[in-house]
Amino acid sequence: xxxxxxxxxxxxxxxxxxxxxxxxxxxxxxxxxxxxxxxxxxxxxxxxxxxxxxxxxxxxxxxxxxxxxxxxxxxxxxxxxxxxxxxxxxxxxxxxxxxxxxxxxxxxxxxxxxxxxxxxxxxxxxxxxxxxxxxxxxxxxxxxxxxxxxxxxxxxxxxxxxxxxxxxxxxxxxxxxxxxxxxxxxxxxxxxxxxxxxxxxxxxxxxxxxxxxxxxxxxxxxxxxxxxxxxxxxxxxxxxxxxxxxxxxxxxxxxxxxxxxxxxxxxxxxxxxxxxxxxxxxxxxxxxxxxxxxxxxxxxxxxxxxxxxxxxxxxxxxxxxxxxxxxxxxxxxxxxxxxxxxxxxxxxxxxxxxxxxxxxxxxxxxxxxxxxxxxxxxxxxxxxxxxxxxxxxxxxxxxxxxxxxxxxxxxxxxxxxxxxxxxxxxxxxxxxxxxxxxxxxxxxxxxxxxxxxxxxxxxxxxxxxxxxxxxx
Numbered sequence: 001x002x003x004x005x006x007x008x009x010x011x012x013x014x015x016x017x018x019x020x021x022x023x024x025x026x027x028x029x030x031x032x033x034x035x036x037x038x039x040x041x042x043x044x045x046x047x048x049x050x051x052x053x054x055x056x057x058x059x060x061x062x063x064x065x066x067x068x069x070x071x072x073x074x075x076x077x078x079x080x081x082x083x084x085x086x087x088x089x090x091x092x093x094x095x096x097x098x099x100x101x102x103x104x105x106x107x108x109x110x111x112x113x114x115x116x117x118x119x120x121x122x123x124x125x126x127x128x129x130x131x132x133x134x135x136x137x138x139x140x141x142x143x144x145x146x147x148x149x150x151x152x153x154x155x156x157x158x159x160x161x162x163x164x165x166x167x168x169x170x171x172x173x174x175x176x177x178x179x180x181x182x183x184x185x186x187x188x189x190x191x192x193x194x195x196x197x198x199x200x201x202x203x204x205x206x207x208x209x210x211x212x213x214x215x216x217x218x219x220x221x222x223x224x225x226x227x228x229x230x231x232x233x234x235x236x237x238x239x240x241x242x243x244x245x246x247x248x249x250x251x252x253x254x255x256x257x258x259x260x261x262x263x264x265x266x267x268x269x270x271x272x273x274x275x276x277x278x279x280x281x282x283x284x285x286x287x288x289x290x291x292x293x294x295x296x297x298x299x300x301x302x303x304x305x306x307x308x309x310x311x312x313x314x315x316x317x318x319x320x321x322x323x324x325x326x327x328x329x330x331x332x333x334x335x336x337x338x339x340x341x342x343x344x345x346x347x348x349x350x351x352x353x354x355x356x357x358x359x360x361x362x363x364x365x366x367x368x369x370x371x372x373x374x375x376x377x378x379x380x381x382x383x384x385x386x387x388x389x390x391x392x393x394x395x396x397x398x399x400x401x402x403x404x405x406x407x408x409x410x411x412x413x414x415x416x417x418x419x420x421x422x423x424x425x426x427x428x429x430x431x432x433x434x435x436x437x438x439x440x441x442x443x444x445x446x447x448x449x450x451x452x453x454x455x456x457x458x459x460x461x462x463x464x465x466x467x468x469x470x471x472x
Contacts, residue, residue: 032067032179035060039071043083043092050083057096061103065113066176068103070183071096072163073456076449077191077224078214079155091448097159097166104166115169123168124412125458128404129161135397136343143342144349152344156451157394164455168463177464180456181231181424187449188228189250191221192257211260219442222266225258226434227453230273234427237281264318265438273434277426280417322384322441324371325350329383331369332392339395343446346392347381382446386439393446402445405458406436413461428460 038060041053061068072093079091107113120126136157143149171177195213210218232254236247258266332341332349341349351366363379370378382389391399409432416425435444435454445451 028067031060031064032070035064035068035071036074039075039092039096042095043075043078047085054095054099058099058103061099062107065100065104065107066171067179068096068100069163069167069171070179072100073180073183073452074187074190076452077187079448080216081214091155093448093452094155094159097163100166101162104170113170116172117169119463120165120169123462124408125164125405125462128401128408129164131404132394132398132401133157133161135339135394135399135401139339139342139393139395139398142339143345145342145345148344148348149342152393152446153342155448156343156446159448160451160455163452164459167456167459171463174464177460178235178424181235181427181460184453184456185228185232185235185247185250185254188224188232188254191215191224192254195221195257195260210262211257213257218261219263219265220447222258222261222263222269223435223438223443223447223450224453225254225261225266226269226273226438227431227450227457229254229258229270230277230430230434231424231427233274233277234423234430238423265440265442269434269436269438272437273430273432276433277430280429281423281426321377325380325384326388327371328369329385329388329392333388336392337396340392340398343393344381346383346389347379350380351378382443384442386436386444389439389444389446409458409461416461416464422464424460424464428457428464432457 035057038053038057042050042057043053044050045053057068057071075092075096079093082089082091083095104113108115136153140146140149140153167180171180191213192211195211195218198213199211211221212218213221213224215221215224229251232247232251236244236251239247258270328350329346332346347363347366349367349369351363351368352370353368354365366378383392386402387399390402394401410429413425413429413432416422417429431453435450438444443450445454
């Protein structure tokens with residue numbers, strides 16, 4: 001087995017920032033715990049107490065901006081349970097990111113923060129990010145429902161890009177990047193616990209019925225776990241001692257919850273990501289992949305009908321439904337090839353018109369792009385395929401930018417892996433691949449948590465400093 005240098009001890013190593021020197025891990029852990037506690041108080045408490053929590057969070061963020069950034073990822077899955085402030089509702093990650101940006105600007109103004117302008121200018125993702133921003137902006141300005149388009153433009157394009165720029169500009173040490181990856185894992189752990197706890201009152205039957213966590217659909221939890229499980233596996237493989245046991249325990253737990261989501265797309269995505277990691281990490285990895293494929297083919301030959309029946313339970317007609325949705329999306333692209341329809345505007349075009357008999361009151365009437373055979377769900381919000389989604393949400397410029405981002409990601413990540421055998425880089429590639437595979441039949445980017453994690457993976461592919469640890 002080739003040597004893998006990685007993050008063993010990276011989360012234990014503490015490198016003090018120039019602004020606030022820290023001498024050991026305990027101080028970082030205490031500060032991070034205080035930040036999480038203040039964020040939780042703000043998110044969960046009545047407004048007067050919540051404002052006190054936000055004030056405490058601001059003070060702690062002023063002291064250590066680098067330790068505040070993981071909160072954005074930790075609370076990313078809770079966008080569907082926003083924090084209400086007066087008549088307005090905001091995703092918690094949106095509030096925390098805004099606070100980080102404001103404090104970063106204040107630190108810059110007072111010369112308490114030095115931005116890595118060189119790292120940002122030389123980042124290979126900068127120009128494709130700018131192209132994506134341009135495409136999304138144009139599509140939003142000309143969207144039929146500009147209000148919804150603007151909301152999701154901010155949540156899935158502007159804010160994730162701000163997070164990317166802030167992280168690349170501010171973070172310097174490897175352990176800071178590892179902490180961001182760990183925050184994604186922690187988010188998945190919390191989401192899984194919430195899902196199981198919510199199902200427990202219904203007994204075993206409830207637990208076995210599509211665990212969904214804080215989301216409205218178990219598929220959304222599966223989409224998160226596409227990213228969580230490969231990152232957890234990488235951190236587990238590279239850690240040592242009790243920390244390694246903790247990562248493996250989290251991996252077992254999240255794997256079990258993934259099964260209980262019954263998300264076939266997530267199963268396929270995670271399997272692809274983990275097999276890819278195994279193929280690169282070990283000399284026998286390619287044989288493992290071949291063996292898995294042979295076993296799958298053999299199982300299909302021997303027990304094909306039974307397997308198909310098991311996979312179709314609760315998903316009857318899914319393939320035909322996907323094809324019908326894709327036909328509708330292609331029709332939209334045919335009529336709007338340059339700018340698409342704008343972020344979160346798919347439903348406005350897809351849903352039946354008011355004059356059609358099949359129009360339902362679950363959503364506003366649309367332009368009737370839904371195929372005649374698709375009466376099962378007229379209120380779909382996306383085309384369930386990543387290429388079609390990028391084209392429709394951000395236009396042809398956004399689609400080109402996405403392809404450009406993928407080329408740069410795999411070029412840099414694979415080069416880094418073959419040069420340094422960095423375990424975290426391997427996990428980053430596994431997470432990206434799992435998301436791509438699942439995205440062939442579902443969402444891949446245009447949700448607040450997925451967009452934030454996407455840009456984290458891009459940042460990690462380039463900005464991750466080498467481990468100071470020697471190869472094992």
